[in-house]
Amino acid sequence: MTWRETEMVKVMLELEFHPLANIFPLMEGEAFAALVADIRDQGLEESVVLFEGKILDGRNRYRACREAGVEYGCETYTGADPLGYVISMNLRRRHLDESQRAMVADKIATMRQGERTDLQPSASLQKVDRASAATMLKATADAMLFLWTPPPLLTDAIAIMEAWGFGYVTNAVWVKDKIGMGVYLRQQHELLLICKRGNCIVPDPSLLSPSVIQAPRRAHSEKPDEAYELIERMYPDLPKIELFARNAREGWAVWGNQAPQAGEAA
Numbered sequence: 001m002t003w004r005e006t007e008m009v010k011v012m013l014e015l016e017f018h019p020l021a022n023i024f025p026l027m028e029g030e031a032f033a034a035l036v037a038d039i040r041d042q043g044l045e046e047s048v049v050l051f052e053g054k055i056l057d058g059r060n061r062y063r064a065c066r067e068a069g070v071e072y073g074c075e076t077y078t079g080a081d082p083l084g085y086v087i088s089m090n091l092r093r094r095h096l097d098e099s100q101r102a103m104v105a106d107k108i109a110t111m112r113q114g115e116r117t118d119l120q121p122s123a124s125l126q127k128v129d130r131a132s133a134a135t136m137l138k139a140t141a142d143a144m145l146f147l148w149t150p151p152p153l154l155t156d157a158i159a160i161m162e163a164w165g166f167g168y169v170t171n172a173v174w175v176k177d178k179i180g181m182g183v184y185l186r187q188q189h190e191l192l193l194i195c196k197r198g199n200c201i202v203p204d205p206s207l208l209s210p211s212v213i214q215a216p217r218r219a220h221s222e223k224p225d226e227a228y229e230l231i232e233r234m235y236p237d238l239p240k241i242e243l244f245a246r247n248a249r250e251g252w253a254v255w256g257n258q259a260p261q262a263g264e265a266a
Contacts, residue, residue: 015062018054020082023104024090025255027060035060040068047073051082057089142198146231148223149191152183157193166195172209174224176217192227203234222246 027035044065048058055062056077065072079085145166149157161168172192180187192213215224228249231240245254254260 015048015050016054017059018051018056018082020051020086021054021056021059023086026063032060032064036064036067039064039070043070044072047075049075049077049085051077056082056086142200143196144200144235145193145195145197146227147193147195149193150187151189151191152187154191157191161193161195164197166197169194169196170211172211172213172227172230174213174215174227176215178217180217201235201238207233207236209233228252 026032039061044061046058046061048062048065049056058072062072064070077085143166145161145164147157147161158168171194174190174192176188176190178188209230213224213226213230215226218224232251239253240251241253241255242249242259244256245252245259246256248254248260
């Protein structure tokens with residue numbers, strides 16, 4: 001008996017996504033609309049794969065079938081390596097850049113830690129270190145992290161940095177033109193922690209910027225362009241990703257539930 005056990009499912013049946021499937025971002029925007037249109041016209045050719053009663057592979061096909069009003073087939077995965085299966089299927093179909101693959105690799109490596117993640121992996125999932133996860137995703141384990149924090153939350157930021165496997169290197173300071181609120185002091189600056197993981201390239205000294213950024217305060221949580229330019233000068237040729245982004249920037253990948261989709265204006 002193979003691991004594929006197929007049955008047709010009515011479109012109104014609601015299924016949960018398996019945590020292992022959720023390490024990859026969902027398809028959105030024009031790409032998802034095109035998938036819905038194709039399934040509406042051609043039907044579903046590849047079944048949705050279940051594991052532990054939840055969708056292991058085929059979240060986008062499932063969503064598209066429900067939106068198109070089309071029945072979908074389900075198969076039950078009974079193999080021994082569900083994580084490897086999910087990675088293999090997604091890398092085969094998805095065009096993820098280096099930064100996105102690195103983000104997925106880090107999700108895999110931190111799934112069991114429970115640090116700032118809602119992932120609840122099954123008991124069958126084996127712990128995976130960052131180096132192994134990076135190898136799985138064909139991503140580098142070497143990275144630089146530029147992490148914003150207001151001064152009162154500095155210890156929290158350091159804990160996040162360490163949970164992600166980075167070590168502190170130095171910091172820059174953003175001095176704003178307006179004074180904010182505070183408890184012991186009225187805050188007028190934010191810290192940009194610069195952190196390192198693995199064997200990263202030391203930037204050319206001629207490309208370094210001053211450690212103080214003097215720029216006006218902008219909309220809530222919006223960071224100054226000077227900070228992006230500082231990073232771009234340091235590492236002009238390396239791939240870059242902004243987490244929890246709200247705007248697009250040329251040359252950067254973006255990640256987060258408020259990040260613009262491909263083709264959207266900044």
